[in-house]
Amino acid sequence: MSKPDFEPKIIVFACNWCSYAAMDLAGTSRTQYPHNVRIVRVMCSSRVTPEMVLTALAEGADAVLITGCHPGDCHYLVGNYKTLARYTLLKKVLDEVGLGDRVRLEWFSAGEGERFAQYVRSFVEEVKKGALSPKSSTPEEGGLR
Amino acid sequence: MNPQTKVKIAFYWNASCGGCEEAIVDLGEDLFKVLEVVDIVFWPVALDFKLEDVEKLPDGGIDVAIINGGIRFSEHEKVVKLLRRKSKIVVAYGSCAHLGGIPGLANLWSKATIMDYVYLRAPSVVNESNVLPKEVVQTDVGELELPAFLDVLKPLNRVIDVDYYVPGCPPTPNVTLKAIETLLSGKLPQKGAVLGADVRAVCDTCPLNETKPEKLAIKEFRRPHAFIPDPKKCLLAQGLLCLGPVTRGGCEASCVKANMPCTGCFGPLDNVIDFGARALSFIASIIDQKDEEGIRKALGPVVDLVGQVYKFSLPSGLLKDLIKRKEV
Amino acid sequence: MVVVTINPITRLEGHGKISIFLDEKGDVKRAFLQVPELRGFEKIAVGRHAEDMPQITSRICGVCPWAHHMAATKALDDLYKVKPPSAAVKIRELAYNIFMLEDHSLHFFVLAGPDFVVGPKAPRAERNIIGVMKKLGAETVKKIVLIRKKLREADAILGGKTIHPVSGLPGGVSKSLTEDDRKELVKVADAGLELADTAYKLLKDLMKNEEYVKLMTSDIYVHETYYMGLVDDKNRVNFYDGKIRVVDPKGREHAKFDVHDYLKYIAEHVEPWTYTRMSYLRTVGWKGLIDGEGSGVLAVGPLGRLNAADGMATPRAQAAYEEMYSALGGKPTHYTLAYHIARVVEMIQAAECVKELVEDPEITSPEVRNLPTLTPDVGIGVVEAPRGTLIHHYEADEKGLIKKANLIVATQNNVARMCLSIEKAAKMLIKGGVVDDGLLNMVEMAFRAYDPCFACATHSVVGRIPLKIEMYDHEGRLIKVITNVD
Numbered sequence: 001m002s003k004p005d006f007e008p009k010i011i012v013f014a015c016n017w018c019s020y021a022a023m024d025l026a027g028t029s030r031t032q033y034p035h036n037v038r039i040v041r042v043m044c045s046s047r048v049t050p051e052m053v054l055t056a057l058a059e060g061a062d063a064v065l066i067t068g069c070h071p072g073d074c075h076y077l078v079g080n081y082k083t084l085a086r087y088t089l090l091k092k093v094l095d096e097v098g099l100g101d102r103v104r105l106e107w108f109s110a111g112e113g114e115r116f117a118q119y120v121r122s123f124v125e126e127v128k129k130g131a132l133s134p135k136s137s138t139p140e141e142g143g144l145r
Numbered sequence: 146m147n148p149q150t151k152v153k154i155a156f157y158w159n160a161s162c163g164g165c166e167e168a169i170v171d172l173g174e175d176l177f178k179v180l181e182v183v184d185i186v187f188w189p190v191a192l193d194f195k196l197e198d199v200e201k202l203p204d205g206g207i208d209v210a211i212i213n214g215g216i217r218f219s220e221h222e223k224v225v226k227l228l229r230r231k232s233k234i235v236v237a238y239g240s241c242a243h244l245g246g247i248p249g250l251a252n253l254w255s256k257a258t259i260m261d262y263v264y265l266r267a268p269s270v271v272n273e274s275n276v277l278p279k280e281v282v283q284t285d286v287g288e289l290e291l292p293a294f295l296d297v298l299k300p301l302n303r304v305i306d307v308d309y310y311v312p313g314c315p316p317t318p319n320v321t322l323k324a325i326e327t328l329l330s331g332k333l334p335q336k337g338a339v340l341g342a343d344v345r346a347v348c349d350t351c352p353l354n355e356t357k358p359e360k361l362a363i364k365e366f367r368r369p370h371a372f373i374p375d376p377k378k379c380l381l382a383q384g385l386l387c388l389g390p391v392t393r394g395g396c397e398a399s400c401v402k403a404n405m406p407c408t409g410c411f412g413p414l415d416n417v418i419d420f421g422a423r424a425l426s427f428i429a430s431i432i433d434q435k436d437e438e439g440i441r442k443a444l445g446p447v448v449d450l451v452g453q454v455y456k457f458s459l460p461s462g463l464l465k466d467l468i469k470r471k472e473v
Numbered sequence: 474m475v476v477v478t479i480n481p482i483t484r485l486e487g488h489g490k491i492s493i494f495l496d497e498k499g500d501v502k503r504a505f506l507q508v509p510e511l512r513g514f515e516k517i518a519v520g521r522h523a524e525d526m527p528q529i530t531s532r533i534c535g536v537c538p539w540a541h542h543m544a545a546t547k548a549l550d551d552l553y554k555v556k557p558p559s560a561a562v563k564i565r566e567l568a569y570n571i572f573m574l575e576d577h578s579l580h581f582f583v584l585a586g587p588d589f590v591v592g593p594k595a596p597r598a599e600r601n602i603i604g605v606m607k608k609l610g611a612e613t614v615k616k617i618v619l620i621r622k623k624l625r626e627a628d629a630i631l632g633g634k635t636i637h638p639v640s641g642l643p644g645g646v647s648k649s650l651t652e653d654d655r656k657e658l659v660k661v662a663d664a665g666l667e668l669a670d671t672a673y674k675l676l677k678d679l680m681k682n683e684e685y686v687k688l689m690t691s692d693i694y695v696h697e698t699y700y701m702g703l704v705d706d707k708n709r710v711n712f713y714d715g716k717i718r719v720v721d722p723k724g725r726e727h728a729k730f731d732v733h734d735y736l737k738y739i740a741e742h743v744e745p746w747t748y749t750r751m752s753y754l755r756t757v758g759w760k761g762l763i764d765g766e767g768s769g770v771l772a773v774g775p776l777g778r779l780n781a782a783d784g785m786a787t788p789r790a791q792a793a794y795e796e797m798y799s800a801l802g803g804k805p806t807h808y809t810l811a812y813h814i815a816r817v818v819e820m821i822q823a824a825e826c827v828k829e830l831v832e833d834p835e836i837t838s839p840e841v842r843n844l845p846t847l848t849p850d851v852g853i854g855v856v857e858a859p860r861g862t863l864i865h866h867y868e869a870d871e872k873g874l875i876k877k878a879n880l881i882v883a884t885q886n887n888v889a890r891m892c893l894s895i896e897k898a899a900k901m902l903i904k905g906g907v908v909d910d911g912l913l914n915m916v917e918m919a920f921r922a923y924d925p926c927f928a929c930a931t932h933s934v935v936g937r938i939p940l941k942i943e944m945y946d947h948e949g950r951l952i953k954v955i956t957n958v959d
Contacts, residue, residue, distance in 0.1 A: 050422035054463035071436070085429035088440045089450065093425065096451045096520075097253065098469025160512055164535020164636045171635070173622055218509055247532040251513040253520070259513040263750070264743045267515060268866070268879050270750065271740045271759070278511075282746045286494035286503045287949040289746040294511055315535065315636050368873070370524040370549070370643050373842050403633025403640050404647040408528065448872045452521045456529075 008062035019067035025113030033117035046079035155187035159214030168315035245460030314410035342395030362433035419462035499906025518878035527641035540858030546641030552852025553845035560838035561645035645842035702778030773861025775815035780805035790822035
């Protein structure tokens with residue numbers, strides 16, 4: 001479905017305390033992960049609203065990954081439960097309109113640099129095989145428009 | 146009053162149920178007062194002015210064009226573009242013109258699927274030759290034309306530049322009057338403003354507001370047919386999915402007064418770009434569950450989440466160009 | 474052949490278009506009524522919560538939202554196999570009769586009235602509500618406008634909103650009636666009777682006008698079709714519930730069935746030149762756009778209902794019904810313009826029903842809901858919308874999500890007969906290519922009698938149905954366009 005040189009753009013929201021630290025760790029450890037991700041740091045994953053995720057998709061992101069601390073480890077105690085609730089509802093809506101494979105939620109602790117890199121690698125591959133953003137591809141490439 | 150100084154108004158409707166036209170008529174005596182100070186130059190439903198007369202007007206010759214209904218057919222596009230050229234101000238009146246309205250839910254389906262069901266598969270249809278309406282039809286006596294049914298339904302601002310919005314399905318008489326008064330006052334607000342309605346949410350003027358707890362914590366939502374709510378307590382607190390907190394007020398909570406939850410027809414508050422997304426955020430924030438299983442259980446009965454949060458606004462949100470329209 | 478201005482614009486602008494094709498002699502070969510109306514509600518319904526349907530389907534029509542709201546609510550009763558408590562049925566009937574009265578009065582006084590009051594031959598500039606005001610006097614018209622407003626406000630008390638009510642639920646209504654509300658509604662009921670009376674007096678004056686009666690009974694406006702409407706167990710007209718009854722052009726009962734069997738009797742035909750489907754009787758068959766006993770074309774709405782029933786359900790309406798048929802020479806009557814008379818007879822019944830219901834002590838009972846307990850499956854509901862029989866048919870899954878929907882909308886039942894009316898009027902009035910603007914009004918009158926609701930694009934406040942008529946010669950060249958609006 002996608003051209004061989006299609007490079008998806010994936011927006012990653014990372015919380016300042018755990019997941020961003022994981023990504024930093026991957027970087028300082030020289031663990032390779034694909035350049036397709038654009039990392040946006042927020043203080044807590046619960047800062048991420050459905051509007052932000054949808055804006056990312058509407059503006060041309062092929063996929064969005066929301067990351068945060070594992071349940072129970074949130075720096076603000078309950079923030080990530082809010083994230084989980086928001087994501088569950090948003091995912092349900094996205095599933096209903098055929099976009100369920102474009103948004104994911106995953107928890108990373110500060111020491112999980114390698115795990116983050118692996119996750120991103122496989123996510124990029126899946127996105128390459130699957131969805132195409134309407135703004136990042138022309139109809140000839142099989143885009144949605 | 147000098148006819149030269151009367152405000153020139155045009156009314157038009159696209160794919161409309163007619164409720165917005167009725168809403169104008171429901172102004173009753175107040176309508177007659179308005180008619181004293183305006184000159185209606187175009188109102189196909191009521192008056193004998195031709196489109197050619199509109200075409201002959203200078204650009205900007207109409208002061209205000211008030212347009213309701215969603216853009217569903219090719220003809221609607223053509224006429225609203227003409228009205229935009231000829232008007233100083235264009236007002237999107239009613240949910241359909243403002244946000245797409247309930248008919249916007251058709252955007253979940255492809256045009257082919259809709260046509261296929263309506264004309265071929267509906268149980269009462271007998272159509273052995275698989276006839277479908279066509280834009281050009283050759284009959285044995287001559288050629289007939291129909292306007293094209295567009296792929297998606299669009300709210301007005303996706304086809305022309307819109308100056309102001311009057312919300313509601315339909316806008317209430319009070320909201321309509323206030324909007325008209327603003328338009329005629331000469332003191333126009335910032336472009337893009339919503340006229341006639343409140344700045345705050347429905348909750349603010351809801352008679353049950355005092356019974357709304359400061360911290361809402363919903364363990365499980367409930368659907369309106371499944372239980373009988375206490376009419377004196379906040380419906381949201383009782384588990385009904387009432388969108389009052391995220392919906393613009395101005396309707397005086399007429400649905401809640403009939404013991405039914407708000408469905409969001411007045412659209413979002415200021416600075417909210419996607420009604421459904423904001424509603425999702427709000428619903429998530431009041432769910433009192435700590436894991437995915439619990440959250441799903443809380444939502445359990447609400448199977449059609451898209452239909453609840455995007456009932457009136459699917460064609461206007463961030464999702465509008467992203468939806469994969471279903472084929473079956 | 475007279476060739477007049479060629480107008481290249483062929484846009485429809487959301488209302489009906491009539492295309493007339495002439496032969497070499499300049500006589501009419503065929504006339505087509507085209508309607509550009511489609512929003513896809515049958516598909517919009519799929520995936521929705523079943524209990525949302527009364528509010529979703531009411532958006533099909535903002536002039537008759539109560540009709541769809543009620544048909545949907547009854548379909549939900551059936552979907553869940555739950556019976557509403559008696560007080561809830563009465564509240565529904567009260568709201569519905571108020572709506573019928575108000576809707577019929579809008580049509581009678583504002584759309585059709587000008588023809589009676591001012592006269593069909595009067596100049597266009599006077600054949601509207603303003604002309605009516607001059608003839609009847611501003612006081613009378615003001616009173617009519619005020620009563621209508623009261624009726625609409627009453628419906629808001631009962632349904633939450635007048636336009637797009639919210640109270641319909643499976644097994645009942647969301648809101649009961651307080652004693653204070655009821656006292657207000659008693660006043661509204663009396664006003665309603667006054668309104669119906671005013672219409673009736675006007676009508677009787679009209680029937681004294683020989684010119685109008687001649688027009689009404691002229692051959693231009695006659696079609697011998699089948700007629701359909703809801704009847705109670707005594708075969709009397711009922712707007713809210715009953716069995717569907719069909720009579721043939723001779724008035725004999727052709728069928729009487731519960732709405733659950735509707736697919737055995739009603740089918741829909743598709744033509745490529747219009748977006749509306751056209752209903753017909755499956756038991757007779759689609760024979761094309763012709764009338765007669767052999768053709769499945771039928772009529773619904775006031776004329777359909779009165780012809781299909783054996784009488785009215787309330788005394789004053791019954792008296793008016795008898796007067797009507799006596800004046801028109803018996804049952805069934807095939808005069809299309811008799812729709813206007815039948816509409817007034819129905820206004821009287823609606824007003825009498827309202828009066829009876831507001832005086833019923835049970836109407837203030839707080840018991841207005843029975844909760845569904847069974848798993849939803851299939852639900853079919855029927856009401857008589859002002860314009861005709863309206864059927865909502867839903868299939869739902871065990872979670873109460875709509876899987877499939879079929880809607881037989883009132884005006885669709887009349888579309889075929891409307892096509893006949895228009896073609897006949899055209900054929901009888903246009904000869905040798907000669908036509909005058911009187912044609913427009915004559916065609917409008919046939920059209921107007923049905924009170925057509927192409928989702929209201931064709932409703933007109935000031936008395937005119939937006940129509941465009943295009944005439945093509947035998948070589949398909951557009952030779953004339955007559956339009957009352959553009």
